[in-house]
Amino acid sequence: MSFAARRLAQAIPLLLIISLLVFGLIHAAPGGPLSLYLDNPNVRPEDIERLKRAMRLDKPLATQYLSWLASFVRGDWGYSYADGRPVTERMLERVPATLQLVGISTLVAVIVSIVVGVGAALRRGVDHAASIGAVAGLSVPVFWLGLVLQLLFSNTLGWLPSSGRASFVGGGLGDRLAHLVLPVTVLAVAHAAGWSRYLRGSVRLALAQPFANAARARGVTETRIVLRHALRLALLPFATVVLLDASIMASGAVVTESVFAWPGIGSLFTEALAKRDYTVLMAFLMCASVAVVTLSFLADVAVHALDPRTRNAS
Amino acid sequence: MIAIPRFRAFGAPLGMTFRFRSPVPGSRVARVVLLAVLIGACARDASRAGPSNALLIVGYDREPDTMNRYATHILEDIQSCVVEGLVTNDEKMNVVPVLAAEIPTIQNGGVVLRPDGGMDVRWKLRPGVKWHDGKPHTSADVKFTVDAINKGDWKPESTDGFDRIASVDTPDSLTAIVHYKEVYAPYQMQFFRGTLPKHLLDGRNIDKANDYNRNPLGTGPYRIVEWKTGEYVLLEKVKEYWRGPEYPKIDRILFRFLPNTTTRINQLKSGEVHLVALVPWDKIRELRALASVRLNQVLGNGYEHVTLNEKHFPPFQDVRVRQALAHAIDRELLVRTILDSLVTTVDGPIQPLSWAYEPNVKRYAFDTAASNRLLQEAGWKRGPDGMRAKDGQPLAFTLITQAGFAIRENVAQTLQRQFRDVGVNASVKLIDGTTISSVWFSGEFDAMLHWWQSGADPEITLFFASDRTPPAGRNINYFADDSLTRVLYASDRTVDQTKRAELLRTAQRRVAELVPELVLYNTAKIDAVPASLRNFKGNPTNAGPFWNVHEWTMGSESLNSR
Numbered sequence A: 001m002s003f004a005a006r007r008l009a010q011a012i013p014l015l016l017i018i019s020l021l022v023f024g025l026i027h028a029a030p031g032g033p034l035s036l037y038l039d040n041p042n043v044r045p046e047d048i049e050r051l052k053r054a055m056r057l058d059k060p061l062a063t064q065y066l067s068w069l070a071s072f073v074r075g076d077w078g079y080s081y082a083d084g085r086p087v088t089e090r091m092l093e094r095v096p097a098t099l100q101l102v103g104i105s106t107l108v109a110v111i112v113s114i115v116v117g118v119g120a121a122l123r124r125g126v127d128h129a130a131s132i133g134a135v136a137g138l139s140v141p142v143f144w145l146g147l148v149l150q151l152l153f154s155n156t157l158g159w160l161p162s163s164g165r166a167s168f169v170g171g172g173l174g175d176r177l178a179h180l181v182l183p184v185t186v187l188a189v190a191h192a193a194g195w196s197r198y199l200r201g202s203v204r205l206a207l208a209q210p211f212a213n214a215a216r217a218r219g220v221t222e223t224r225i226v227l228r229h230a231l232r233l234a235l236l237p238f239a240t241v242v243l244l245d246a247s248i249m250a251s252g253a254v255v256t257e258s259v260f261a262w263p264g265i266g267s268l269f270t271e272a273l274a275k276r277d278y279t280v281l282m283a284f285l286m287c288a289s290v291a292v293v294t295l296s297f298l299a300d301v302a303v304h305a306l307d308p309r310t311r312n313a314s
Numbered sequence B: 001m002i003a004i005p006r007f008r009a010f011g012a013p014l015g016m017t018f019r020f021r022s023p024v025p026g027s028r029v030a031r032v033v034l035l036a037v038l039i040g041a042c043a044r045d046a047s048r049a050g051p052s053n054a055l056l057i058v059g060y061d062r063e064p065d066t067m068n069r070y071a072t073h074i075l076e077d078i079q080s081c082v083v084e085g086l087v088t089n090d091e092k093m094n095v096v097p098v099l100a101a102e103i104p105t106i107q108n109g110g111v112v113l114r115p116d117g118g119m120d121v122r123w124k125l126r127p128g129v130k131w132h133d134g135k136p137h138t139s140a141d142v143k144f145t146v147d148a149i150n151k152g153d154w155k156p157e158s159t160d161g162f163d164r165i166a167s168v169d170t171p172d173s174l175t176a177i178v179h180y181k182e183v184y185a186p187y188q189m190q191f192f193r194g195t196l197p198k199h200l201l202d203g204r205n206i207d208k209a210n211d212y213n214r215n216p217l218g219t220g221p222y223r224i225v226e227w228k229t230g231e232y233v234l235l236e237k238v239k240e241y242w243r244g245p246e247y248p249k250i251d252r253i254l255f256r257f258l259p260n261t262t263t264r265i266n267q268l269k270s271g272e273v274h275l276v277a278l279v280p281w282d283k284i285r286e287l288r289a290l291a292s293v294r295l296n297q298v299l300g301n302g303y304e305h306v307t308l309n310e311k312h313f314p315p316f317q318d319v320r321v322r323q324a325l326a327h328a329i330d331r332e333l334l335v336r337t338i339l340d341s342l343v344t345t346v347d348g349p350i351q352p353l354s355w356a357y358e359p360n361v362k363r364y365a366f367d368t369a370a371s372n373r374l375l376q377e378a379g380w381k382r383g384p385d386g387m388r389a390k391d392g393q394p395l396a397f398t399l400i401t402q403a404g405f406a407i408r409e410n411v412a413q414t415l416q417r418q419f420r421d422v423g424v425n426a427s428v429k430l431i432d433g434t435t436i437s438s439v440w441f442s443g444e445f446d447a448m449l450h451w452w453q454s455g456a457d458p459e460i461t462l463f464f465a466s467d468r469t470p471p472a473g474r475n476i477n478y479f480a481d482d483s484l485t486r487v488l489y490a491s492d493r494t495v496d497q498t499k500r501a502e503l504l505r506t507a508q509r510r511v512a513e514l515v516p517e518l519v520l521y522n523t524a525k526i527d528a529v530p531a532s533l534r535n536f537k538g539n540p541t542n543a544g545p546f547w548n549v550h551e552w553t554m555g556s557e558s559l560n561s562r
Helices: A002-028 A035-039 A045-054 A061-073 A087-092 A095-122 A124-139 A142-156 A173-207 A210-217 A222-252 A254-259 A265-274 A278-306 A308-313 B004-019 B023-048 B077-082 B139-151 B185-189 B210-214 B261-270 B281-288 B319-328 B331-336 B368-377 B406-421 B433-442 B482-492 B497-514 B545-551
Strands: B055-060 B087-089 B095-097 B111-113 B119-124 B165-172 B175-180 B222-228 B232-237 B252-257 B293-298 B302-308 B388-390 B396-402 B425-431 B447-453 B517-522 B525-530
Touching: A002 A061, A002 A278, A035 A045, A035 B433, A061 A278, A087 A265, A087 A278, A095 A124, A095 A173, A095 A222, A095 A254, A095 A265, A124 A173, A142 A173, A142 A254, A142 B261, A173 A222, A173 A254, A210 A222, A222 A278, A254 A265, A265 A278, B055 B077, B055 B261, B077 B222, B077 B232, B077 B252, B077 B545, B087 B185, B139 B165, B139 B175, B261 B281, B281 B293, B281 B406, B281 B525, B302 B319, B302 B406, B319 B368, B319 B406, B319 B517, B331 B406, B331 B517, B396 B406, B396 B433, B406 B425, B406 B447, B425 B433, B433 B447, B482 B497
Parallel strands: B055 B252, B396 B425, B396 B447
Antiparallel strands: B087 B095, B111 B119, B119 B175, B165 B175, B222 B232, B232 B252, B293 B525, B302 B447, B302 B517
8 A cells, every 4th residue: 555655656746747848848849839820821920929819829938837737737628729629628539449449459469469479488480480570560660561551451452441430331330340450450560569579588487487397397288387377477577568558559559540540549649749739739648648657557556466576575 | 553462472471480380270360360351341342332422522631620711720621611702713713702792893883992092892792692590691790700800809810801991881781891991902802711600609709619610600502410520520411502402412521531641542542532632743643543533633823932031041132143043943854753744834923823924924944054154153153072152151051841742852852953063052951841830930941942822812912022021921032122012012002903913914024033932833733533523623722622512413424534
């Protein structure tokens, strides 16, 4: 309990520092919410000044930050500069699509990682193939893989829809699943590549422990040792990695969402970034930070609870 | 096109990796994959219904920020299907009446110049037009629009022109007399974005009127029935459209938001979307082979050019240097190679579609000898490395342009090479789209490759008058010429179109002589539309190709020549 409380207490100043940094960085980026207006010759300097005042962008940066912080902690996340709607409304309507995509991709990636990781730890042939596959999976850029899959399965073969969450006409369950196949594949490949290597390493380490030798000496089969003993031990650090990555993925399926026109918060972020929509960017980045901090906190607590050794150390 | 056998070749190494352990799991995996793909194949048919008068699917490059035409700062294609202007402009850039019964001019008595230097414009509205809620569209809506924009308690994008209106009189429900404080030549396009419905918005904060801003009340052929954020906007035809029961012909139009260009083009190829407006030029070639799509091309009211910032790079102040650079560029080569002959070269800021266009201006042919001579005369001598310098200062500048715009990046590199041939050292720097606007607005650059896209009115004062440098205008050449400035302001104060055209022609000749910027080519507007779509005409301006959407209809393919 005291451990959890201490970790929580550390998180608050951390988030404050993050918010200050993020605010500074966003405002330091050249251009602002009004710079795109300049491309229209009919928008005159008077208009820019008028809009600046209306959006309170004429105030000093410190004042802007403090007033943002004060409202943010009270739960008032402000209004989007781009469309004038409440930021919370804009974020919430995008969350389900992202959770669906990231949840399913994580699940698929975990299953693939376990199968491949364990196989690689056991069989040298699988290991070679898996390591080639992992290098390929890690080095292929997500947007490239996405576009190639679209070209192949959607344009050339015509088997799968190229993007979106559902067809406008005839959007049943089968249609929704078909729309998931390509983005899930892309996200799962990217993560399974790293995770499977990680799991393979942990399983190998576990197999080198004395208890594995002791089991072998007692005639327990190698498969049984891996599945009953080594895997359980290896899953501990694996769970931590998955939790941390998932938190980043929850906020960061940005590229995949953009390639597949997936209406999640990642594509909202891309859009907000291009328009320098400060309020939406701040809310998004703070949520992402909170997600990372929370999940790493959960990972710590989980390891703490699962592994008696860390308990003794603290 | 990738044929299936090649897909087999992709699969081969994968099969091999499985083979030397056990072939069985491999084939099981293959079976699962096959099953998944089959499920997908069954599901996908529904998503690829061809275009019909029942449903047209548009692949749209961005989600609108607001549907309020006066508040949005991006293209208004969706909005203009719903909210009509008093006027619009057609594919030849003629101003045509929509909700106005006619265009007021001096000749028809609609425009009266007052002795006090102001002017009155009498707008006669088309009778019998109703808002979608059944209330009549009247002159009170025109007056309300002007008052609402001038009141300044909300955020319209631009107040251009409105701030010169002193008041609006409404002698009857179909006549609005707009009293301008001064003569304002571009008055015809003043209400191109339509009117705000007084009965809905009176007394409200328009910024907060989200019912209107998300789903505006209009008089147009369509209304918004659903806006699914991040996915699409669905329009449905209005049953009692004022043009008569035969309009519009298409029942529903779906705008799908596909910001990624490659994804948008892929969807067009796979048939998931039917129409893509403003196809980027580097994607045209791959669409030419597509039988389901027709490419509709019109001249644009914009021109690609190199801005020469005389304030930031003083050597540009010498007209001989500017003329030499113009002679150094082989525009025909650019158009023939990088641009695939999609565009035509032009020689000035006012485009051939405009009534004010002047074709007889000084032209600068590709002529490196002339270019070298002019630079030599101006005192820029070649050094041992072949590059020019004067008093120890090299003739070297940075050419900025927007990143991620494939054609522009290539054009910039070619210009760099062509300038080098006459001893001028240009280095190319790519800047992202949001940042570049603030860079040019602050004047912190030497030269920039970009375009201006203008509305139908030929005003160019804000680009060339000497007092219209930022922030007061868009003269980012920081170019100053007194006689040109005088002519431009005189044209702004001339309402008679024939006289105004004369002044603007003089201005164009002067601009061509002095070369404040290096004009390259017209920005063609190319839209990919279903081969069977009839009456699609395109549009050279930001009025956009949906200006005549009520006429569009799907016919048999044979009716279209491809």
